[in-house]
Amino acid sequence: MSILRAKIVIVPLGEADLTLVNKIAAALGGVFNRGVDILKGMRIPQESFNETRNQYYARVILSKLERIKANQRETVVGICEQDLYLPNKHFVYGYSDNLGSTAVISLFHFRQEFYGLPEDDNKIYPRLYKEVIHQMANVYSIPSCSNPICVHFDSTEMMDIDNKNDRLCDICMRNLQQVKTL
Numbered sequence: 001m002s003i004l005r006a007k008i009v010i011v012p013l014g015e016a017d018l019t020l021v022n023k024i025a026a027a028l029g030g031v032f033n034r035g036v037d038i039l040k041g042m043r044i045p046q047e048s049f050n051e052t053r054n055q056y057y058a059r060v061i062l063s064k065l066e067r068i069k070a071n072q073r074e075t076v077v078g079i080c081e082q083d084l085y086l087p088n089k090h091f092v093y094g095y096s097d098n099l100g101s102t103a104v105i106s107l108f109h110f111r112q113e114f115y116g117l118p119e120d121d122n123k124i125y126p127r128l129y130k131e132v133i134h135q136m137a138n139v140y141s142i143p144s145c146s147n148p149i150c151v152h153f154d155s156t157e158m159m160d161i162d163n164k165n166d167r168l169c170d171i172c173m174r175n176l177q178q179v180k181t182l
Helices: 018-032 058-066 121-139 158-163 170-180
Strands: 008-012 036-038 055-057 075-080 094-097 102-106
Touching: 008 018, 018 036, 018 075, 018 121, 055 058, 058 075, 058 094, 058 102, 075 121, 094 121, 102 121, 121 158
Parallel strands: 008 036, 008 075, 075 102
Antiparallel strands: 094 102
16 A cells, blocks of 8 residues: 555544644644645534533544544544543543544643633644644554653643653654554
8 A cells, every 4th residue: 555545634623723733734744754634624523522521532532533534544633622531531632542543632731721821822732743743653553652851751741741842752763663664
């Protein structure tokens, strides 16, 4: 199969900021050596909403994203504004499934207003970029990094994301290079 078929597909979910979606799509191709397409927006699956938690279940969203893949080599990344969760976590910035080659990232916690701080649009894109790279590395089965400044380090707090570099460390980059040659 050609490398063009092994593309990354970005899907804006709900009212996702299209400026950020376009910006992230422009950046991803070079990092992962793949073509990148942006699909027309998709509604957040209503069945993913948990009324008790007032959040959206990330796994349900991933299962919907997997269904829109044109072929098995595609990677689908959804970007949304909604607050995401997993059963064992209060919230997640993003979540991925390497078997389904899907990921979803939420902008909800990336906004300064969430923390009671003044709005600062300059912080949103770097946070989104770092989380998308991290989730994509998960999709490609690159082991999480123990280096706290590597973009593939698991972030549990926003400060972790803010303190990371915007690129993979040498070890993670070598692991990614092995994936690129497959």
